[in-house]
Amino acid sequence: MPHIWCPGCGHGIVLNNLVQSIDKLGLNKNDLVLVTGIGCSARISGYVDFHTLHTIHGRALAFATGVKLARPELTLLVAMGDGDALAIGGNHFIHAARRNIDITALIMNNRTYGMTGGQHSPLTGFGTKSTTAPLGNIEQVFDTMELAKAAGASFAARGTTYHVRSLQKLLTQAIRHKGFSVVEILSQCPTYFGRKTKAGTAADMLRSYRDNTVPVGSEAKQKNPDLIERGIFVQEERTEFCTAYEGLIQAAREGR
């Protein structure tokens, strides 16, 4: 398939797994809307045969909120880069989570701004070099899972492009979950992050996901706090926004 991603980019692996999860769920393509922002990750909407909406940088969740509230029966998927979701779109992210609107948000975390050439993102990390932090980044990172949880997301999970089987499962569970679901996916950008930070090739980065991540709540993490946890962090039932709105319509009509 011709696509715009560089050889070795993790975004293709995310696309593959997303499509497989949807297939597994047996969803009708006419009921699926995939909304994206701007960035390499956002181009994922151009390769699928759903209703697709490629919007503006950082605002994908706001567009998706409009589609979802207008047609609650549709399944809304939103794919974003870490820049999209947590820098320019950070406010929309926490508010979509707070509302607990039934949208599945994928954050493709390559720890950089890929499309604009490797500047640091909110997830790049302290001390890491970027094209706009040539002396090393002096900004701290977010923990996406903690942020999602604090903001009110009722489902939050982290996967990687190395652990594809569990990634597929996480995506399936996230889509099935009624409420705001977040799946953060560590996805390699060999072109910019790999080169700038000496993280190496795509294969090197995939190996690092294998070696530096552990399942949530494992003992290894307690011994070595630098390890990154993957798996489900939050899974709760909470009043969903569109359902609550239906109640509002009922109340208004009955004059309550």
Add this chain to the structure above:
Amino acid sequence: MKRDNSRDKRLLFLQGNEVCVEAALYAGLGFFAGYPITPSTEISEQLSKRLPMLGGKFIQMEDEIASMCAIIGASLTGLKAMTATSGPGFSLKQEAIGYAVMAEIPCVIVNVQRTGPSTGLPTGVGQGDVMQSRWGTHGDHAMIVLTASNHQDVFAVTVEAFNLSETFRTPVVLLFDEVIGHMREKLVLPEPGEIPLVERLKTSVKEGTNYHPYLPREDGRLPMSDFGGVHRYNVTGLFHDMWGFPTTDPATAHELLHHLVDKIEGAGQRIARYNEFFLDDAECVLISYGSSARSALHLVESRRAVGERLGLLELQTLWPFPAAIVRDRCEHAKHILVAEMNMGQITQEVKKAVSDPERVFLANRFDGNLITHRDIKNVLRVIRGGGM
């Protein structure tokens, strides 16, 4: 004789913002997203009550950018969608307004103007967003912007905004001002069907047959298919082909931009709305719009009473600028005086439109107070060689 109770019910006494709400509902509004800002907030407040009663959707988003994005998303599912704001919020919406232009998504944006720049005078009247409404977003494009000076016309142009938006698949801006938004006056609520409504042109292409969302038709209208329907397609703010997929092909880009501009500029005659008062023999033509036009009309009527040949051209379509009408009505005028509450944003357009720009003068005010008929009269006296 039996009293006509129905007529009483149709007579309302409302704020301009409330009239805008009545008109939007009359036009079939199904979705509203907004963020509070003076002097537009009553629109949100009213719709938060009215829409759920009608089964429509209201959401207060986290900011104006999100509100604009949300109405675009909702419009794609087939609902008539609107947002309302004032100057600072309007600035925030601009990138997404450009997106709606590019992706050809119908929606209505109300801007009840205050005075600026920046947060300016939140409760003061102004008309400073005339140029922002035209050129606020980046790149070349066309824009439809309407305004009104009294509540009956606020109703009519609001319905028209939805009609034009659906006809041309484009965002339409309603540029009111604080005085219009907050002033209370009579509204005769039109009967259902009294003002024709334009509904979205839906594709007749059957399921299983290729639907091209951006295949131009001879009449310029592009039939739409709702998100969630049987035709799946891509929507993007990038230059795109007739399938909606991004392209960098120079010929396709050239053609698309031409299409976006021509469909609106080419329909200037149809979009142009205005009121004329005493123009037939006017020696001096006043040109005004919004609440300024009320003061201008007051002056014209009072000077006519003492025999002065004054006339008023009240613009309701600000963009595309009705240059041909302005040129025609000003042809025999000795003086042309534009009354507006900014530093001359429409005045510049009038100068471009008429044969002799030296005939064009400006009576203005931008201190948060309504321009009065006296303010305009003072400028008129100076133009005619009198002292202040």
